[in-house]
Amino acid sequence: MSEEKTNKVALMKQVKEIENLPTLPTVVSEILTALENPKTSAEDVNNIISSDPALTAKILKLVNSAFFGFPREISSVTHAVVVLGFATVRNVAITASVFSSFSGKGSDVFNREAFWLHSIGTGVISQLVARHCRLSIVEDSFVAGLLHDLGKIILDEYFHDIFVECLNESCENKISFVEAEERLMDTGHHRIGYWLASKWNMPKPIIEAIAYHHHPSSAPDHPQIAALVHLGDAICRLQKIGSCGGEFASTIKKETFDILPIKHAQLPEILPMIEPEMKKAKILLEL
């Protein structure tokens, strides 16, 4: 086995051995598990969520915000489940909890607020493109965009030195951050994010979008959502919304336009919609 391969195995092994990994709030894990069971009722979901008053408050704040823009006021979790359905409530719960799970300030080289802006921007753009293409995965694409670079937080928090080396390698050689990761670690943040999202029991399309956001055509079952996030990520960088570390080579892969019913020439139609959506979505930073 080459030295690089040994590193890869070693790093992923170390990731899996982190003892105090960030966890999702128990309630969100319970919702994700409950929704896998077709017998779960609206009342069950309500009972789970209501056991966490802080999360309940965040969910109600979000569903009543301009970002979600539901026409009627939603006054309770039961109401939310009945009006919005399971999948939406699950997505709102994931969105509301992610920010509290990773509330750390970040480091000198990796500004956490800029990172979240990049994540929100990717979510917003993925969702706008999904809507433009009239795909049925509009909401999942937002959550997938929001979580796509999750692995970078793990690298920053637990493998800070090698993370900084990758950032420098990317800057100095003007290569993408992923290429720098492959060179120095023979693994990447997409694999770490994939592992964490699977451990958290996230919905399959979201897990795949995280794993394949750099190579959407390799996604075995859900290439569309992976392509949406790939496109959202690239546009977000080109528009300089936030920062995700390693800004080079943010090109849009050609395969994106084979997977999605949109042409490269149509992308300018999306651009004016980004800023107004970003304004509404910034409520996420206030949770």
Ligand SMILES: [Fe+2]
């Ligand atoms: Fe990425």
Ligand SMILES: [Fe+2]
């Ligand atoms: Fe990204």
